[in-house]
Amino acid sequence: MTVHLFGIRHHGPGSARSLAQALSQLQPDLILIEGPPEANELLPLAAHGDMRPPVALLVYAPAMPQHAVYYPFADYSPEWLAIMHGQQHGVPTRFIDLPQAHVLAREMTYAEQAQAQVAQAGDMLAGLAQAAGFADTETWWDHLVEQRQDGLELFTAIEEMMTVAREELAQPLAPEEALREAHMRQMIRLGVxxxxxxxxxxxxxxxxPALRAMPTAKHDKDLLSELPKAKVAATWTPWTYGRLSAGSGYGAGVQAPGWYHHLWHTPHKAAAHWLTDAVRLLRKHGLDASSAQVIEALRLADTLASLRERSRAGLGELLDALQSVLFGDSDAPLRLIERELLVNDRLGGVPADTPTLPLSQNVKELQKRHRMVPLADQVELNLDLRQPKQLEKSTFLHRLALLGIGWGKTLTVRGKSGTFHESWQLAWEPEFELRLIEANVWGATLEIACNAHLCHQSQQTGQLPELTRLVDRMLLADARDAVPVLMARMQALAAGTQDAGVLLEALAPLANVLRYGNVRGTDTASVGAVLDGLVQRACIALPTAARGINEEAARLLLGHMIQADQAIALLQRAAHREAWLAALEQCVQLQAHALIAGRAVRILFEQEHWSVEQSARALSLACTNPVNPLASAEWLEGFLHGSGTLLLVNDALWHILDEWVAGLREETFTELLPLLRRTFATFEPAERRQLGQRVEHGGAALALAAPAPAQHTDEARAVLLLPILSRLLGDMQPKEELA
Structure with missing residues (x-):
């Protein structure tokens, strides 16, 4: 009986190749692998034809899915090679690490100590790398192990090196590490x-070294006694190269999985293949890279390896050669290669019969039905919501987003306007599988889970604006069952809210729901009832809230006021308009803050509720405040904010402002100039230009168009147009009008 210990680096292609040779020579009758024992029953799936690395074992606590750990595998991971050898040769294969049932149940008492232990080990290996003439551990291990093709001899050398390293470290193990090694020793004893x-x-x-020099069985048994235990489950999940450095399970800090992919599949020509991929990538992005430069870069990399006394060119030499031959002083192409080529991100796949939870299965079925394949690469998707199939895709993506699964991000695209168009950027992340497991507590299907999650969120939300934004998301996700719950919650919050700013801020999202809800076919009747109450409360609260406040509060309220005005105009409801205009008149009459009063007059004028004379009178009163000229400037800022068209088309308003500015004392003008500049800076360039021209012409109004020459009117022909105009404009009396 013999026990052979193969010390490997997780996700190391050189370790994997040497391990494959060693297993072929040894022909073991039992394979024990550092990994979660809870996943032993899933090992046969590794040999399934639809299993495509990179993949990961996911072990989690069903009661609290956020407590989970991943064990990733690439096709060049030594553990994966061991699993496949066992499945292909019918050799019993087991995972022997400390069960996650104990790990997930334990309090994280020793987390900091475990991290310190890993850091100490890393420091020791860094010292060995430096002694060997390497600047970092990654490059040292890469040349020492990953680019070699030894068999059993390599593992003998690794064991000797690690034995010396642990003896030199001479530090007690962290409790978590001690438990893990004790359990692995127990599993070895069981195999014997x-x-x-x-x-x-x-x-x-x-x-x-810890598995070679075994203490007594009683020592390990006592160490593992009375460990807490939790119920856990395990499954396979797709993974990506970019996630191979994850901080749990087999996270080994792999910096360049794309380079390791070449070392595994083309070990003798890895440098040439990788450089070829680099050139293709550069050409794809419009950068010059010729075949001659590839050859020159490859020769330079080999020369650098010789100068550095290394057996062959590694990744460092290749990057240095590319920088010298192709990039010069520019770092941008190198950043591109690091992002696209060193990681070479790709998403694996798992068989359809892999164990999964109902919600995850439902999402996979929806992906298949909508023909939306989850890919790691970014994919753009343009949807026309007038088409039922594309509307279903939009609803699907919005429902996933509600559950925290941001598979798609909405984009703003020029040339696409209106509520019928959506543009998405899709990129599937491996952690979405875990989030689906976490979301399983809300329901067995995506629709049920979204409705339940929305209801829960509404009860946890204590701010009215947050709740209205949640209503907007509810509409996008077509979560109809949650509408009554959210509306009842909104009624309760609105009834207890006296803050005018909060009430005004809540109007815009609800107005969007009412205005555009019919695009998605959602019943918005209950939303309308809630909005009616919010408008009334906001209109009652605004005049009082706008008095006796400082400038900062007034500016915040001004923003909410502008948004609310746009929302009320969007809805076009007479009752809302009347209540809103009455509230604005009260703001003017009750001497609200100058910013608010100025904006109130502007809205009253634009809505044609006030005449030019009334607006000019209010402007004149605001500009005749010799005690506090700053208040006049603030009033003007509220009145003119965003557009100066009023001053271009209304002579009365222009002359009042012109006379006020001309009558300011020099020191007062100097004090108010920054505020006036800030106001006029919000105008469009064309408006500022026309205002300047008007000043240049001494205040005379500029003709917007050349006057049309006087023409004789043919009354007989004009009468023929009146019936048509009557139908277009309303009831008219053509004969009376003509007379």
Missing amino acids: KQGHQRIAVVCGAWHV
């Missing part, structure tokens, strides 16, 4: 007891 003669143990190189 079962009569296996050739046992292969595949584990991280750091653990090899």
